[in-house]
Amino acid sequence: MNTTRSEGDASLLEVQHVRKVYSSGGTEFEAIRDLDFRVSDGEFLCIVGPSGAGKTTLLRCIGGLLDVTSGSVSLAGARVTSPPEGMAIVFQEYGRSLFPWLTVRQNVELPLREKKVPATRRAELVSDALEAVGLAHVPDSYPWQLSGGMQQRVAIARAVAYQPRILLMDEPFAAVDAQTRAELEDLVFSLWKSLQVTVVFVTHDIDEAIYLGQRVLVLSNSPTSVLEDVPIPLPKARDQLRTRSLPEFNELRQKIHRLVQTAKRTMIT
Amino acid sequence: MNTLLRRVLFAVGLPVILVTLWWFVSAGSTSFFWPPLRAIVETFPETWLSGRLLSDVVPSLVRLFIGYGVALAIGIVAGVALGLSRTLRDYAEPTLEFLRAMPPPVLVPVIMLFAGIGDEMKVAVIALGCIWPVLLNTVEGVRAIDEVLADTARSYRLSVPTRLMTLVLRSASPQIVTGARQSLSVGIILMVISEMFAASNGLGFAIVQFQRGFEMPEMWSGVLLLGLIGVILSVIFRAFEAWVLRWYLSIQRIEQRV
Structure with a gap:
């Protein structure tokens, strides 16, 4: 599990036991139960999960736009309580x-x-x-x-x-057509490589997550926790056709797909 | 160009028909109270262009602009504050509803008690009447600011002044302008009414004077002039609106085409 963040580099973003409960008028809704993960400097992390898994809530907590109920988010060692310096969000x-x-x-x-x-x-x-x-x-x-x-x-x-030192992206390509989406994915990927920025990319699209990420965090259904942390050992040069037709790509897709399905089922019980 | 011509023709068509109708129907009128339009038009230049323009029209307009300006300033500032703060809104809303429900002309005698019968009274009446449309529309506009846009502004750490100018006021500008337009017509009405109560000059004062002196064509010409002033002010306002809201109007045009 620690393969991709070996190199001994310090983690830039630390999400420690974050819990988020929305309460309004006496009723409480636990959106996030316990999220705990680190993102190293320069990493490209993708976060996938079934819809309604609190992905956007998580991103807003990381971005300092939303207070956490308990736990903490730190960027470069400093605790995030409001939008920090050196962070940009693409909605x-x-x-x-x-x-x-x-x-x-x-x-x-x-x-x-x-x-x-x-x-x-x-x-x-x-x-x-x-x-x-x-x-x-x-x-x-x-x-x-x-x-x-x-x-x-x-x-x-x-x-x-x-x-920014860290770029948060909240399902940035969910609302554009497939052609444009592929172009924008390649754009973000090449920007990440050339700018050495850390990227946290939230998506519901498993293929997109595998294609872009060095690591994919699979979230459970709400109340959310980390289901699995999947390293993506694909070559760093990505190509829409070649990368996506690699056998490893297919294996990863199946694996994550199964995880997301499990996540969905746990919701019903 | 062709469409512009058509729009102009459409805009002036009905007024031309009505004026022509008035002209011919009233042409043979011998009624003292309903003089022929011809007589009204004839008295217009001597009544208004020789002296009264400066002594009556200008003072009226100056009061209108000051009262309207004060109302806009207070309305927008208070509206932004109320729109941004839920606590403030809960606190002030019942009072505002009550004040808004009060017809401003009713306030004229009251305001006269402490502001006298001078220009201050008229400006106060105009301002008090004009404030509500702009205030309430500003509140609505500020409350309707897009959350994503507000989050964007926060995440890029835009300072409070920048957020007020670039996000809040610009977001709310369509509603603010709507309120300002309503306020302007309220302002014209109050300008005339306040001058009818107690005044020594002004359009409303002049019209009442003519009526009391049984100078019917002159009185009618004053009514016509008021109408013309209203039209001119609204044309100026539209030009201003088209400029301030050019982004908004363009988006609307695009959305209508789709």
């Missing part, structure tokens, strides 16, 4: 995470202005980020003038320009 709802009254360039630039990055450096970061996601030609368009896939690219460019 599933790209259309709702971009400011519609700002142009593509302004959207990417806004967090950098807040970080007080000097203007020349800012312009550089913005154009590099737009270049990296293949949107150098539309800086002055508004997000709603772009297709869904392009909007998500803007959100990714914003995250990239922010230069």
Whole structure:
């Protein structure tokens, strides 16, 4: 289980016995029972689980957008209680995470202005980020003038320009078509390799998780705990066709699929 | 260009028909209270363009703009505060409902007691009436801010001022503008009413003066002028709206096409 985080590198993100209970008007709902895992610096971790497994809740807890009921989340040793520095989140709802009254360039630039990055450096970061996601030609368009896939690219460019240490992605490609999805997967994968950023990628798509991750965390149904931590020993160079037709890929898919099915069944009992 | 022409024709079509109708129906009128439109139009320039424009129209508009401006400022600031804080909302809502239900003209005699019969009274009446639409719409607009967008702003650690300007006010701007538009028409009504009570100048004052002096064509010309001012203000407002909400209106157009 420890194969992928050998190398002795320190863990960047530590999720320790996190429990999250929502309570409203006397009724309590235990979304997360006990989640405990570490993410090392530079790792690409995918989290899969059946729908309703509290994946988004978990990501919001990690992102400091939601308080944990007990346990703790730490980033680089510092406890996360509000959105920490050096963390960027890409949400599933790209259309709702971009400011519609700002142009593509302004959207990417806004967090950098807040970080007080000097203007020349800012312009550089913005154009590099737009270049990296293949949107150098539309800086002055508004997000709603772009297709869904392009909007998500803007959100990714914003995250990239922010230069985070850790990038959280919450089912970022669940709402785009299959073709675009494959393109965006390759984009994120190549960005991860070139930027050496740590990525925590939540998805309900098992293939996507295996394709992208160095490690896949399979979650149980709600109340959530870690069902299994699956290392992905695939070659680091990924290719949509070749990687996905490897026999190892198929084995991993079957294994994780069975785990998710088990998770679903445990819900019924 | 063709569609623009059509839109202009559509916009002025009905007024042209109504005015023509008025013109011919009233042409032979001998009634003292219903003078021919021709007589009204003839008295218009001498009544309004020689002196009264400065002595009556301008003071009225100045009061309107000050009262309206004060209402917008307070309405938006209070609306944002109420929209963001649930506690504040629970605390203030019953009071606001009560105040809103009170017709502003009723306040004129009351306000006269402490603000006198000068400009302060009129500005206060206009402001008190105008505040509700903009305040309540702002509250709704702020409450409806998209959660994902708010989370995005938080996760990128945008500062409070930036969040207020870039997220809250911009998100709520469609509703704020709707409220401001309603407030403007309330403001025009209150401008006239406040001047009818106790005033020494202003449009409402002039119209009442004419009526009391049995100067019927002059009185009617004042009514026409008020209508024209209303139309002009609404055209200006629309231009402002189109500019502030250009992103929002464009999105709506795209969504309608789909």
